[in-house]
Amino acid sequence: MISWVLASAIQASVPLILAAEAGLVSERSGVVNLALEGMMLSGAFASMIGASVCGNVWLGLLCGVAVGAVLGLVHAYASVTWAADQIISATGINVVAAGGTSFLLKVIFRHAGTSPAVPTIPKLFPVGIAQLPGVGPILMNMTVIDVFALALPFALLYFYQQTPMGLRVRSVGERPDAAESVGIPVHRVRYVSVVASGALAGLAGAYLVLDVLGFFQQDMSAGRGYLGLVAMIFGKWNPVGAFLAALFFGLADAVQIALQLNLAAAIPKEAFLALPYVLALLALAGFVGRAEAPEADGKPYVSQK
Amino acid sequence: MRFSSKVVTPAIAVGGSIIVTTLILWAMGEPPGAFGRAFAAGSFGSFSNFSEMLVKATPLLVAALGVSVAFKAGLFNIGVEGQIYAGGLAAAYVAAAWHLPAGLHALVAMGAGALIGGMLTLVPAWLKVSRGVNEVITTLMVYYVASLAVHYMVVNPLRAPGVVPATRPIADTAVLPVLVRGTRLHMGVVIAVVLGVLLWFLIYRTVFGFHVRSIGENRIAAAYAGIPVSQVVYLSMFLSGAVAGMAGAIQVLGVDHRFFDQFSPGLGFDSIAVALVGMAHPLGTIFAGFLFGALRTGVLEMTVRFGTPKALALVVEGLTVLFLAFERLYRVKLLREGRVR
Numbered sequence: 153m154i155s156w157v158l159a160s161a162i163q164a165s166v167p168l169i170l171a172a173e174a175g176l177v178s179e180r181s182g183v184v185n186l187a188l189e190g191m192m193l194s195g196a197f198a199s200m201i202g203a204s205v206c207g208n209v210w211l212g213l214l215c216g217v218a219v220g221a222v223l224g225l226v227h228a229y230a231s232v233t234w235a236a237d238q239i240i241s242a243t244g245i246n247v248v249a250a251g252g253t254s255f256l257l258k259v260i261f262r263h264a265g266t267s268p269a270v271p272t273i274p275k276l277f278p279v280g281i282a283q284l285p286g287v288g289p290i291l292m293n294m295t296v297i298d299v300f301a302l303a304l305p306f307a308l309l310y311f312y313q314q315t316p317m318g319l320r321v322r323s324v325g326e327r328p329d330a331a332e333s334v335g336i337p338v339h340r341v342r343y344v345s346v347v348a349s350g351a352l353a354g355l356a357g358a359y360l361v362l363d364v365l366g367f368f369q370q371d372m373s374a375g376r377g378y379l380g381l382v383a384m385i386f387g388k389w390n391p392v393g394a395f396l397a398a399l400f401f402g403l404a405d406a407v408q409i410a411l412q413l414n415l416a417a418a419i420p421k422e423a424f425l426a427l428p429y430v431l432a433l434l435a436l437a438g439f440v441g442r443a444e445a446p447e448a449d450g451k452p453y454v455s456q457k
Numbered sequence: 458m459r460f461s462s463k464v465v466t467p468a469i470a471v472g473g474s475i476i477v478t479t480l481i482l483w484a485m486g487e488p489p490g491a492f493g494r495a496f497a498a499g500s501f502g503s504f505s506n507f508s509e510m511l512v513k514a515t516p517l518l519v520a521a522l523g524v525s526v527a528f529k530a531g532l533f534n535i536g537v538e539g540q541i542y543a544g545g546l547a548a549a550y551v552a553a554a555w556h557l558p559a560g561l562h563a564l565v566a567m568g569a570g571a572l573i574g575g576m577l578t579l580v581p582a583w584l585k586v587s588r589g590v591n592e593v594i595t596t597l598m599v600y601y602v603a604s605l606a607v608h609y610m611v612v613n614p615l616r617a618p619g620v621v622p623a624t625r626p627i628a629d630t631a632v633l634p635v636l637v638r639g640t641r642l643h644m645g646v647v648i649a650v651v652l653g654v655l656l657w658f659l660i661y662r663t664v665f666g667f668h669v670r671s672i673g674e675n676r677i678a679a680a681y682a683g684i685p686v687s688q689v690v691y692l693s694m695f696l697s698g699a700v701a702g703m704a705g706a707i708q709v710l711g712v713d714h715r716f717f718d719q720f721s722p723g724l725g726f727d728s729i730a731v732a733l734v735g736m737a738h739p740l741g742t743i744f745a746g747f748l749f750g751a752l753r754t755g756v757l758e759m760t761v762r763f764g765t766p767k768a769l770a771l772v773v774e775g776l777t778v779l780f781l782a783f784e785r786l787y788r789v790k791l792l793r794e795g796r797v798r
Contacts, residue, residue: 186593226779236782239533239593243729244779250723251771258766259485378597385594422609429598433580436590450591 157406159289163364165402166301167192167356171380172387172394173304174352178224179389180312181345182325182448187227187242188353189377190249195220195354196361197253200368201260203270203361212270213297213358220354221347223249228346232339235452254370267368270361273297297359305395312391321345325446328453338453353377379428386432389445401428465791466784467734467741471748474776478769487763492755499758500751506758508640514750515645516541516708516721520728521735521742522653523574523700528737529660530693531673532585536596537701538725539603540577544570544702545709546607549624549716550615552631552709562630567648567706574702575695577603582694586687592694600725611718622718633711643711650743652700657739669693701725723771730778749774 171188178185185191198219203212223245230241261267273295282292311318323331324341332338356376361368383401387393408424475492483489500510520537527534534540548570557565581595617625633644660666668689671679680686704724709716731749735742756770 184591184593230779230782234783234785236785239535240733240778241782243535243726243733244775244777244782247726247730247771247775247778249775251768251773251775254768255766255772258768375601378601381594382598420609420613422605426602426605429601433584433595433598433602436584436588436595438588445591 155286155289157410158403159293160409161399161403161406162290162298163293163402164405165399166298166363167359167376168380168383168398168401169301169305169395170352170356170359171377172383172398173308173391174349174356175381175384176308176389176391176394177352178346178349179384179446179449180325181321181342182328182446182451182453183228183231183342183346183349184238184450185224185227185242185346185349185353186239186378186381187223187245187249188349188356188380189373189375190242190246191220191223191350191353192357192360192373192377193253193371194223194249195357196372197256197357197368198354199358200267200270200361204268207271209271209273209362212362213273213355216358216361217351217354220357221351223354224347224350225343227350228343231452232342232346235454238450238452250371253368257368257370265370269367272366273362295363297355297363301359305391308391322446325448328448328451329456332453332456339455342453356380382428382432385445386428386435388435397428404428462784462788463736463738463741466781466787467736467745469787469791470777470780471734473780474773477776478773481772482765482769487765491763492759495759495762496751496755499754499756502758504637505640506754508637508642510747510750510754511646512641512643512712513753514746515643515649515711516704516724517728517731517749518649518743518746519645519652519704519707520701520725521731521746522649522656522739523697523702523704524729524732525735525737525739525742526656526660526669526693526700527697528732529666529673530669530689531676532690532694532697533593534578534581534596534694534697534701535593535729536577536581536598536600536603536725537698537704537728538723539600539607540574540698540701541705541708541721541725541728542607543577543603543705544574545705545720546610546615546624546716547573547702548706549627549709552627553625553715556628557630559630562628563633563710566627566631566710567703570702570706570709571699572702574705575699577702578694578698579691582691585694586690608718611716615716617715624716626715627710631710632714633707641712645707645711648707649746652703653739653743656700660739665689665692701728704728727774730774733778733781 171192175185175188195216199212199216202215203209227241227245230236231238276294277291282288312322320336321341324336324338328338357373360372383397384394386397404424404427408421412421479489479492482492499506501507520541524534524537548566551569552566577599580599581592584590584595585592611624612622615624616622636642660669668684671684672686672689676686713720731745732742735745752770752773756767759765760767
């Protein structure tokens with residue numbers, strides 16, 4: 153029982169982990185990426201189209217990542233090159249993504265709501281592994297993306313804390329003027345970070361289609377992009393902190409579903425769903441440690457040169 | 458100079474997004490100009506279309522006024538959607554459960570909506586003032602908590618018998634009167650316009666409004682000038698949420714006459730687009746509200762005529778917002794304003 157809940161917790165967590173790390177990659181360079189939601193949704197849609205047109209799940213995955221990256225490029229062009237209000241740019245992307253995917257879904261497939269089924273990502277282990285006591289159910293659904301999502305936070309932690317490149321990126325997010333004065337190309341760092349962020353968000357969306365559901369559903373990102381940002385905040389802008397927060401939110405979701413199935417809900421499910429947001433608000437209020445954003449987060453930087 | 462960019466930016470954004478959308482539709486094989494004709498017919502083709510446009514524009518416009526009040530203070534109240542729902546639910550409850558004379562009942566119900574909407578901004582305002590936390594993410598979090606709470610209330614304790622989750626119908630004394638017999642056009646549209654003018658007066662002709670605009674332009678300078686920044690942040694956020702709450706109340710009292718769960722998903726985010734196109738000016742927002750109302754009915758007309766998906770309205774809206782983000786590009790390239798604040 154517990155290992156089944158854990159297994160579903162991991163599947164619920166992975167898109168949140170990817171979204172949280174995507175948000176972090178962008179914000180560490182000083183750009184708030186509230187467009188994660190739209191990037192996820194577009195990535196999900198593109199991966200469905202890619203997988204059904206090419207008939208190949210990996211090409212579908214690539215399409216999802218690529219579309220996320222392209223939207224990242226749009227966000228970077230607005231907010232880095234033209235010093236746009238990052239929230240406005242992101243809101244535009246989110247609304248276009250919500251409208252555009254629903255519009256295309258209707259136009260292409262003629263029936264609104266869901267797409268036909270597409271190929272899904274092969275599991276790493278043979279089906280028989282589910283019989284394994286304890287870890288069986290957890291390993292059963294594992295795919296390459298799960299492994300990637302579980303490893304990524306630690307790789308990012310190493311990158312941002314131990315490598316010169318990572319420290320440079322963080323300096324751009326904290327004090328872009330100082331970074332520029334020592335020769336760090338602020339705009340280029342922000343471009344690369346925001347595009348990488350978009351690619352990760354696209355991957356998170358592709359995961360929903362190619363790993364979880366096997367088809368595209370209208371508005372299927374369902375706030376997970378925003379929830380990823382909340383996990384990032386609850387994790388205090390630390391890659392591993394964000395990872396643990398996302399895991400915890402995924403667990404809360406899995407527990408909620410298990411309770412619905414088994415106990416006919418003594419606790420309303422809305423209370424569980426609201427939990428991440430309440431916790432993050434408490435974290436921001438300073439009741440659960442101190443959550444602090446990078447100094448220059450969300451502030452456009454106009455080059456002094 | 459300032460005047461020109463205030464008009465040019467939204468004009469480019471709206472025009473640009475309409476052109477792009479027309480091109481997309483044309484590439485899909487719709488006759489060019491179909492969009493424009495459907496747009497005109499859907500909103501102005503007949504009096505009943507025109508009145509429907511006004512009905513659709515009303516909640517959008519009121520909520521957008523709420524967003525623009527916060528914008529004026531340099532604050533982004535992205536959680537309007539939650540304030541709309543909570544305000545609508547509070548109004549529906551008061552309008553159904555209390556007994557008051559006609560007219561007064563509607564006013565009290567709207568007041569209840571405004572109060573609840575305003576209260577939802579208190580936590581973000583407090584975090585902003587005392588912890589320096591960006592209000593964008595906090596208003597968004599409060600939105601999620603509020604909309605889950607509203608959903609719980611409508612589906613469980615406040616649910617009236619029926620297939621669709623909704624509250625009890627409101628009392629006749631609280632219904633906003635219909636202005637023209639045979640249409641759904643109700644008093645709310647008048648309230649919306651009056652509210653816009655009042656907010657314009659408040660922001661551009663009073664000391665409080667001067668304070669709001671000062672902290673919006675430069676919070677640090679405003680603090681040096683002795684403006685009570687924290688107090689103004691609290692008040693302008695509360696006012697923003699209160700007006701958004703009224704938007705939900707007006708929709709309930711004027712059109713739905715009960716609170717339907719999720720009565721208008723996305724209304725809050727649409728109203729952000731309206732406030733942006735209106736350049737956060739109350740009168741500009743009134744204009745933008747009617748424009749977006751017309752967009753809604755125009756797309757509805759296209760759905761009827763060509764089977765175009767309704768989501769087209771969102772595409773136009775999103776492109777408009779995205780184009781607005783490039784404000785600085787237009788200033789530098791088109792208006793030849795070199796440095797921007």
